[in-house]
Amino acid sequence: MYGDRSSRARRVIAVLTGLQLPALLLGVALGVVALSPDELLGALADMLRGDTSSQAALIVGHIRLPRTLLAAACGTILALCGAVTQGLFRNPLADPSLIGVTGGASLGAALVMVLAAPAGLALMLGLVSAGAFLGGAAAVVLVYRLATDSSGTSVATMLLAGIGITALSGAAVSLLEFHADNQMLRRISLWKMGSFDNARLPELGLAFGVTALLCTVLPRYASALNALLLGESEASHLGVDVARLKRHLVAWVALGVGVSVALAGTIAFVGLVVPHMIRLLTGPDHRYLLPASALAGALLLMCADTAARLLAPPAEVPVGILTALLGVPFFMSLLRQRRQFGLPAA
Amino acid sequence: MTTLALHDASAGWGACPVLTGISLRCKAGDIVGLLGPNGAGKSTLLRLIAGDTDLLAGSAELGSKPLASWSSAARARCIAYLPQASSLTFPFTVSEVVALGRLPHAGGRQCDMTLVEWALAATDTQPIANRLYPLLSGGEKQRVQLARVLCQLETDASGGSLDGKLLLLDEPTAALDLRHQQDLVALLRQLAGRGCTVLVALHDINLLSSLCHRVMVVDRGHGIALGTPAEVFSADFLQSLYGTPLCVSTHPTGGYPLVFPQ
Numbered sequence: 001m002y003g004d005r006s007s008r009a010r011r012v013i014a015v016l017t018g019l020q021l022p023a024l025l026l027g028v029a030l031g032v033v034a035l036s037p038d039e040l041l042g043a044l045a046d047m048l049r050g051d052t053s054s055q056a057a058l059i060v061g062h063i064r065l066p067r068t069l070l071a072a073a074c075g076t077i078l079a080l081c082g083a084v085t086q087g088l089f090r091n092p093l094a095d096p097s098l099i100g101v102t103g104g105a106s107l108g109a110a111l112v113m114v115l116a117a118p119a120g121l122a123l124m125l126g127l128v129s130a131g132a133f134l135g136g137a138a139a140v141v142l143v144y145r146l147a148t149d150s151s152g153t154s155v156a157t158m159l160l161a162g163i164g165i166t167a168l169s170g171a172a173v174s175l176l177e178f179h180a181d182n183q184m185l186r187r188i189s190l191w192k193m194g195s196f197d198n199a200r201l202p203e204l205g206l207a208f209g210v211t212a213l214l215c216t217v218l219p220r221y222a223s224a225l226n227a228l229l230l231g232e233s234e235a236s237h238l239g240v241d242v243a244r245l246k247r248h249l250v251a252w253v254a255l256g257v258g259v260s261v262a263l264a265g266t267i268a269f270v271g272l273v274v275p276h277m278i279r280l281l282t283g284p285d286h287r288y289l290l291p292a293s294a295l296a297g298a299l300l301l302m303c304a305d306t307a308a309r310l311l312a313p314p315a316e317v318p319v320g321i322l323t324a325l326l327g328v329p330f331f332m333s334l335l336r337q338r339r340q341f342g343l344p345a346a
Numbered sequence: 347m348t349t350l351a352l353h354d355a356s357a358g359w360g361a362c363p364v365l366t367g368i369s370l371r372c373k374a375g376d377i378v379g380l381l382g383p384n385g386a387g388k389s390t391l392l393r394l395i396a397g398d399t400d401l402l403a404g405s406a407e408l409g410s411k412p413l414a415s416w417s418s419a420a421r422a423r424c425i426a427y428l429p430q431a432s433s434l435t436f437p438f439t440v441s442e443v444v445a446l447g448r449l450p451h452a453g454g455r456q457c458d459m460t461l462v463e464w465a466l467a468a469t470d471t472q473p474i475a476n477r478l479y480p481l482l483s484g485g486e487k488q489r490v491q492l493a494r495v496l497c498q499l500e501t502d503a504s505g506g507s508l509d510g511k512l513l514l515l516d517e518p519t520a521a522l523d524l525r526h527q528q529d530l531v532a533l534l535r536q537l538a539g540r541g542c543t544v545l546v547a548l549h550d551i552n553l554l555s556s557l558c559h560r561v562m563v564v565d566r567g568h569g570i571a572l573g574t575p576a577e578v579f580s581a582d583f584l585q586s587l588y589g590t591p592l593c594v595s596t597h598p599t600g601g602y603p604l605v606f607p608q
Binding site: 004005090091092223226227229230231233234236237238239240241279283284285 | 393396397398418419420421422423425426427429432433434435436437438439442443446447449450476498
């Protein structure tokens with residue numbers, strides 16, 4: 001009987017795992033210049049031999065493979081962070097981009113960009129990530145303090161705090177644009193819309209390092225997160241050290257969102273839409289929700305990035321705009337149906 | 347064997363104690379009822395023992411160790427606590443909620459499943475095992491939470507002794523119908539028979555009278571009476587406690603005192 005949902009959850013995870021490689025290959029093959037399966041395999045074989053002279057190998061190795069991989073990493077991070085944030089707030093509307101964590105991370109990154117503009121590019125990446133981490137962490141702590149007490153989370157306060165932080169970070173970024181030179185303006189606009197086209201080796205290294213870290217660490221909190229959904233004191237009666245759990249989760253979410261913001265800008269709603277759809281399939285048990293969300297997030301952003309390149313060639317629709325177009329109607333329908341999903345009233 | 351020993355204990359938040367000078371000693375197999383007007387401090391006493399509230403003065407021992415020296419994990423294997431209300435809004439199924447009670451124990455999947463089945467049967471929640479918790483009625487939710495707490499109480503599926511275990515229940519019958527109230531009484535007697543100590547806060551004074559070996563009356567943060575229901579339930583005492591006219595009679599077959607409004 002209660003094996004029912006867990007065996008279904010395992011099937012969902014298996015299917016999502018199986019879809020990763022096809023999505024990656026599609027992402028690499030499709031674009032302004034579409035590659036046939038033969039060309040794709042040839043290019044991959046060339047790359048393995050270290051030969052990047054052919055046009056196909058150049059497209060695959062320098063452009064499409066890195067950005068598709070970055071999309072997968074950011075999708076994994078954002079979906080995991082969304083699922084964990086929702087568990088932490090005990091509220092399925094608590095998406096990092098809605099409650100201001102993404103905004104706080106953007107603000108942190110923007111400040112670093114102003115202050116550290118003359119630094120070299122590699123150093124810049126590290127500094128911007130650190131700034132985004134600190135901004136994101138400050139935002140989660142602030143929103144949590146404002147919106148949550150022993151009786152639960154106030155949805156209204158949580159979303160309002162998110163609006164405030166997002167507005168503040170928007171103003172700061174505008175100020176930055178006002179002062180920026182051409183090169184910085186390009187960085188900023190890329191980052192505001194959310195895009196994967198600046199994927200190079202250092203970016204990929206950072207993205208996959210953090211993805212691997214989060215995928216290893218966060219599932220260990222699955223049972224404690226399940227207990228936390230019962231309520232904070234109930235979780236502590238079940239032997240969970242709640243204060244420590246919250247500190248850890250805040251730090252991991254800030255790290256994930258911060259790195260994703262630093263690398264690919266604001267990609268909204270992935271952390272809301274993915275865990276929610278997975279919850280409909282597997283139920284809210286974090287032991288299945290976390291891995292399934294990670295896989296589905298990777299899949300969604302790989303497909304979204306591919307779609308972004310195909311929608312209006314040769315121009316690219318920034319992927320952040322695409323996820324917002326998908327996510328906003330979804331969010332509205334969640335707000336409408338809050339009772340049906342067992343959400344507390346605001 | 348003494349499961350719980352409170353001596354002159356005060357508890358509360360910050361500087362102002364909600365409870366002062368509480369002394370209570372419970373053995374294995376005791377069923378002790380907490381009675382008192384709204385806001386008297388019954389829930390705070392349960393929270394003190396569950397580790398939610400700080401001990402401000404006096405001593406509180408669980409087993410033979412001070413309560414504060416227990417790690418939260420060890421305490422969770424020893425104390426199971428059913429709070430008054432729950433705030434779970436995520437769409438877990440009933441059996442998933444009940445299985446959360448197994449979190450403190452590492453008995454293996456088979457043992458956990460056996461105990462979940464047992465707890466579902468014991469609380470008559472088996473027919474709703476696959477329904478989603480947030481869509482249940484208040485009484486059904488209360489029975490599901492009770493099943494979760496029962497699951498937490500058991501170390502393994504052997505059905506052996508529960509010596510040293512402590513079950514804390516805060517208004518467990520508030521939303522239950524008569525049949526499920528009586529089921530709960532039988533269940534608690536059975537657990538006490540296996541050595542479990544039960545501490546239960548109840549407003550239903552007649553249910554308390556039929557169930558408990560001893561009653562502790564709490565008023566404005568003080569323990570003002572402790573004894574068997576027959577010793578404690580005099581009309582004069584209860585009238586002054588609640589400030590409303592009452593009369594006391596005896597149950598025709600059970601022999602325990604019954605209390606009615608006049």
